[in-house]
Amino acid sequence: MFTQAETQLHTFRDLLRFAVSRFNEAGLFFGHGSTNAYDEAAYLILHTLHLPPDQLEAFLDARLTSAEITQVLSILKRRTLEKIPAAYLTHEAWLGDFSFYVDKRVLIPRSFIAELLREQLAPWVADPAAIRSALDLCTGSGCLAILLANAFEKARIDATDISNEALEVASKNVDDYGLEQRINLLQSDLFSALAGRRYDLIISNPPYVSAEAMAALPEEYRHEPRNALASGEDGLEATQAILQEAANYLTDEGMLIVEIGHNRAALEEVFPQTPFTWLETSAGDGFVFMLKRDHLPQVVK
Numbered sequence: 439m440f441t442q443a444e445t446q447l448h449t450f451r452d453l454l455r456f457a458v459s460r461f462n463e464a465g466l467f468f469g470h471g472s473t474n475a476y477d478e479a480a481y482l483i484l485h486t487l488h489l490p491p492d493q494l495e496a497f498l499d500a501r502l503t504s505a506e507i508t509q510v511l512s513i514l515k516r517r518t519l520e521k522i523p524a525a526y527l528t529h530e531a532w533l534g535d536f537s538f539y540v541d542k543r544v545l546i547p548r549s550f551i552a553e554l555l556r557e558q559l560a561p562w563v564a565d566p567a568a569i570r571s572a573l574d575l576c577t578g579s580g581c582l583a584i585l586l587a588n589a590f591e592k593a594r595i596d597a598t599d600i601s602n603e604a605l606e607v608a609s610k611n612v613d614d615y616g617l618e619q620r621i622n623l624l625q626s627d628l629f630s631a632l633a634g635r636r637y638d639l640i641i642s643n644p645p646y647v648s649a650e651a652m653a654a655l656p657e658e659y660r661h662e663p664r665n666a667l668a669s670g671e672d673g674l675e676a677t678q679a680i681l682q683e684a685a686n687y688l689t690d691e692g693m694l695i696v697e698i699g700h701n702r703a704a705l706e707e708v709f710p711q712t713p714f715t716w717l718e719t720s721a722g723d724g725f726v727f728m729l730k731r732d733h734l735p736q737v738v739k
Contacts, residue, residue, distance in 0.1 A: 440515045444507055450487075451498045453510050454479055460518045467656035470523040470546045471531060478524055482517065485528045486510050521657040531579070536588075538581045538611050543603040545666040547581040549643045550719035550726050551697050555585040559639075562693065562717075562728055568638070569593045573687065575628060575642035575680065576600075578666060580608030580621070582641060587617050596635065598626035601665065628676070629683050636689045642680055643697040648673035673701050674708060681709065681735050688731040697726045709735055 439460070447453055457479035472478035484491050486509055487502075502510070513527050525531040525546045531538050533552040540546055558566045569590040574583040574597040583597035597612075599605050605623050612621045624631050647655070647667045659667065669675040677698055684694045695717070698705055702724040706714065712735055714727040 440511050443511055444504070447507060447511075448501050449498070450483065450500050450502065453483055453502070453507070453514075454498070457483065457514050460514065464518045464521070466517070466521060467658045469656070470525050470548065470658065472524065478517075479514070482513055482524055482527065483510055485530065486513050522661055523658045526661060531581075533581055533585065536581070536585065538579050538584075539607065539614065540579055541607065542661060543601070543663065544579040544607045545662050547579055549582060549697055550717075550721065551582055551641055551643055551695060552585055553719055554695070554717060554726065555582070555589045555641075558589045559693075559695070562715075563639070566590050567592050571635075571637045571689070572596075572639040572641070573598070573632070573635075573637045575640060576644045576666075576676070577608055577623070578604050578643075580611040580623070582643060583608070583621050584611060584615050584617060586639075586641065587615075587620050590639070593620075593638070595621045596624055596632070596637075597621055598624045598628075598631065600625070600627045601663065604663070604666070628679055629687055632687055635687060637687055637692055638689050639693050639695070640684055640688060641695045644676035644680060645669035646673045646677060646697070646699040646701055648701075672704055673699065674705060677701070677705065678708065681712070681729075684729075685731050685734040688734075690731060692731045694729045694731075694734065695726060699725065702727075711735075 443456055447456055458475045461475035468474055468478055480494050516522055523546055525540050529539055531540045531547045533547050538547055570592055572586050572593045572595045577583050577597035577599050580597055583595050586595050602625050608623055612618055645667055646669050649671045652668050713733050716723040717726045717728055719725055
């Protein structure tokens, strides 16, 4: 079908219709930037043709060269048959107004913490200028560390990951935003390389997918690094380790913010005495928690 398309499709509109049909026929999963076949097809075609992402209507009836059609069909074919997420095909992912380079060395950026950083964590952070040190634990592509730097201009930021390959991607993104003097990238298994450091703010979007959920994930997720997704049988392995150690790395008034996916009930069952504050996001208040240092399960004074 893709071979026939090379000679029978001529305009952007033709390719868009063809792509939506193929995506729907293949039963693709959309959870890495787009939410439906139409938006993802439009994005991939516009990106491949080096066209502005917000000017679709202006180009719908434009005729494409044979070379352009071949190029577009190639990327559409990979998305359809290999079920590679669009972000890995374009090496581009967005969080709000921020664009990041991504490839298969890192999880595709998607975090409710990004929404909260746009508001400088208000009202929980009363004075953004008072945040002088921050940590992004499990930084992956470096996206949240970069958003931290944007939200808290006075802060020095450490960004850690267990994967040196992920840190290579993070380094590219930090350099692209000119933040290499403010963001320090470190290879670390959670807090292992951070002895003696203290932070006003620690954020983390750690692995939090349970074994059962991993087994049921759509094929698109199989292209992402497993160690950035899976977190033990119940999905709480990394989160529990963070909770048990974080007090040692926070200043007296320091704050911990962690994203945990759909694990709120399970987490509260494991830590019934911990007074989690659940932060409101676009998906509700069950995905990101905040704790002050003194409320952490094992505070070390």
